[in-house]
Amino acid sequence: MAGVYIHIPFCRKACHYCNFHFSTSIQLQDSFVTALLQEIDLQQNYLLEPVSTIYFGGGTPSILPSANIKNIIFRLQKNFIIENNAEITLEANPDDITEGKLAEWKQTAINRLSIGIQSFVQEDLRWMNRAHTAQQAFDSITLAQKAGFNNLTIDLIYGTPTLSDEAWEKNVKTAIALQIPHLSCYALTVEPKTALAKMIQQKAVGDVDTEKQARHFELLMQWMKEAGYEHYEISNFAKPGYRSRHNSSYWQGKPYVGLGPSAHSFNGTSRQWNVANNALYIQSLSKGLVPFEAEVLTTEQQLNEYIMTSLRTMEGISLQNVKHSFGKDKYEYLINTALPHLNHQHLTIENDFLKTTTAGKLLADGIAADLFVL
Ligand code: SF4
Numbered sequence: 001m002a003g004v005y006i007h008i009p010f011c012r013k014a015c016h017y018c019n020f021h022f023s024t025s026i027q028l029q030d031s032f033v034t035a036l037l038q039e040i041d042l043q044q045n046y047l048l049e050p051v052s053t054i055y056f057g058g059g060t061p062s063i064l065p066s067a068n069i070k071n072i073i074f075r076l077q078k079n080f081i082i083e084n085n086a087e088i089t090l091e092a093n094p095d096d097i098t099e100g101k102l103a104e105w106k107q108t109a110i111n112r113l114s115i116g117i118q119s120f121v122q123e124d125l126r127w128m129n130r131a132h133t134a135q136q137a138f139d140s141i142t143l144a145q146k147a148g149f150n151n152l153t154i155d156l157i158y159g160t161p162t163l164s165d166e167a168w169e170k171n172v173k174t175a176i177a178l179q180i181p182h183l184s185c186y187a188l189t190v191e192p193k194t195a196l197a198k199m200i201q202q203k204a205v206g207d208v209d210t211e212k213q214a215r216h217f218e219l220l221m222q223w224m225k226e227a228g229y230e231h232y233e234i235s236n237f238a239k240p241g242y243r244s245r246h247n248s249s250y251w252q253g254k255p256y257v258g259l260g261p262s263a264h265s266f267n268g269t270s271r272q273w274n275v276a277n278n279a280l281y282i283q284s285l286s287k288g289l290v291p292f293e294a295e296v297l298t299t300e301q302q303l304n305e306y307i308m309t310s311l312r313t314m315e316g317i318s319l320q321n322v323k324h325s326f327g328k329d330k331y332e333y334l335i336n337t338a339l340p341h342l343n344h345q346h347l348t349i350e351n352d353f354l355k356t357t358t359a360g361k362l363l364a365d366g367i368a369a370d371l372f373v374l
Pocket of ligand 1: 010011012013014015018019020022058059060093116
């Protein structure tokens with residue numbers, strides 16, 4: 001079981017908080033698609049297993065003409081063994097979602113949409129500099145459902161200065177009422193070199209209120225539990241049968257190939273990443289070369305990645321796995337470093353799995369860093 005990630009590096013507008021690789025100039029779009037098709041051919045031997053998930057992320061994949069999406073999937077089918085029931089997700093922004101586009105996507109193999117809603121509150125969307133309105137956010141979901149895309153996920157952001165507790169409740173409960181089977185909810189983070197970081201530094205907007213974020217996260221967990229969603233990863237909630245297979249395979253350490261500028265690949269022991277520059281990416285592929293750098297992961301790095309990702313999941317860290325794959329010394333080191341967190345009831349051990357408690361979920365990334373093997 002392996003995954004394919006395709007990075008589409010274009011957006012209509014730059015959201016203030018975003019630090020992903022993208023360009024708002026779409027001049028290079030056609031040459032990018034040519035380069036991407038070329039990269040698919042060149043990377044055909046990267047994966048040894050059949051592909052069970054394909055994920056179009058970005059950037060904003062819904063910007064691409066549907067004919068391009070069709071061609072990309074066709075090229076993947078030509079170069080990789082794609083399982084019949086593969087999960088194929090397209091990230092789409094509400095302002096791109098129309099009846100026409102949905103009908104076109106239905107003609108492709110796409111069977112899951114990930115809609116970048118972020119908020120149903122107009123003031124909040126404006127603060128984030130999103131390209132869509134609150135009405136478009138709402139309409140995009142109902143249009144997608146009408147077109148037969150029932151395997152839907154949406155992203156929501158909490159903890160922004162413009163989002164009151166009441167507005168956050170409205171956002172989450174709107175998603176629940178719309179019967180969206182999967183939600184990804186992220187606390188707003190201020191990444192270095194973003195417009196938001198600059199605005200905070202210049203005091204043009206207030207800094208992030210971490211207490212409010214913690215409160216929003218706690219409320220979120222409560223509402224989602226009441227509504228029957230599984231909290232299967234810190235930021236992800238799913239109705240039974242609707243977990244993201246693609247993201248789950250990242251967290252399980254399965255191999256994947258990332259195609260497109262800035263995309264990362266992982267084959268079990270080494271990681272590689274493409275150049276995060278559209279022009280250089282296109283130039284290199286025109287000469288038949290994939291522009292990437294790579295590193296072979298040490299045993300410690302592999303274990304730390306396993307700790308980082310699995311501690312964020314509902315299942316937690318398999319202590320058996322640590323003992324068998326990384327040895328008794330590493331297992332004992334892990335148990336010892338976990339002790340203070342076990343004593344504070346931020347971690348617990350159940351059926352030989354080390355996992356976060358509800359209180360510990362708020363602190364998961366910090367706890368994982370404490371558990372890292374040096
Ligand atoms: S649409 Fe997504 S990728 Fe593009 S700028 Fe906004 S958050 Fe970043």
